[in-house]
Amino acid sequence: MAGRDPVEVTNLDRYGNPPLLWSRVDEALAAATPSPSVTCFLGTVRPDGRPSAAGVGAVWLNGDLYFTSSPKARKARNLAENPACTLSMRLEGVDVVAEGQAAQVTDGPTLEEVAAVYRGAGWPAEVTGEAFTAPFNAPSAGPPPWQLYRMRVGTVFGVATVEPYGATRWRFEAGAERRA
Incomplete structure (x- = not known):
């Protein structure tokens, strides 16, 4: 697995199904993002406390989710005030909501790595400066x-939409080291 392992797994299924395996969600995230067929919704909080949601093209890489924004967009302005956010998506066989903290990435190697993923998915992103x-x-x-x-993902909720069914919450250690 390219990401992190959860430190806590909670079965949320009320019908007696066992907890979902994290590997199922991890593999679905890796296979589906970014993709025009997978819509991801980023949830942020406005400075006045009202919620805001926006569709984004997300990349799952090394246990983190990546997305882009214009610096003038509401989502970027919200994140500058409050980095807490959610990212929700329907993947193959499982619906996922990730909770965490987002911050702008400016280091060249990470920008290049994520740009390469976007290019592989058909968006010809190029790194220019820090964007x-x-x-x-x-x-x-x-x-x-x-x-x-x-x-940086802290908690993920998953609900299976195909067998084996189940609903599970995974918690991750904040700031845990990433494995290559």
């Missing part, structure tokens, strides 16, 4: 450059 540029992006993305954000 991405490309000839196109989502219609609502605004003009380039687009900042990259890393969401």
Whole structure:
């Protein structure tokens, strides 16, 4: 597994199904992100406490979720005030909600690594300075450059939509070391 192992697993299923295996979610995340067929919704909190949600193209890499934003977008402004966020998505066989903290990524090696994943998925992202540029992006993305954000996942909820069924919560150690 490229990410981290959970430190706590809680079975949330009320029908007697066993806890889902984390490897099932980890593999589904790796297989599905980024993809035009998988819509991810980023949830953030406005400075006045109201919720905000926006569709993003997420990348699951080494146990973290990555996404982009224009620096002027509501989601970027919200994260600058409060890094707490959620990322929700329907994957093959399992619905997932991840909770964590997001911060802008500016280091070149990480930007290059994530840009390569986006290029492999069909978005021709290039690193320019501390952000991405490309000839196109989502219609609502605004003009380039687009900042990259890393969401450090603290808790993940999964509900299976195919057999074996179940519902599970996984908690991860904050700031735990990543394995290569």
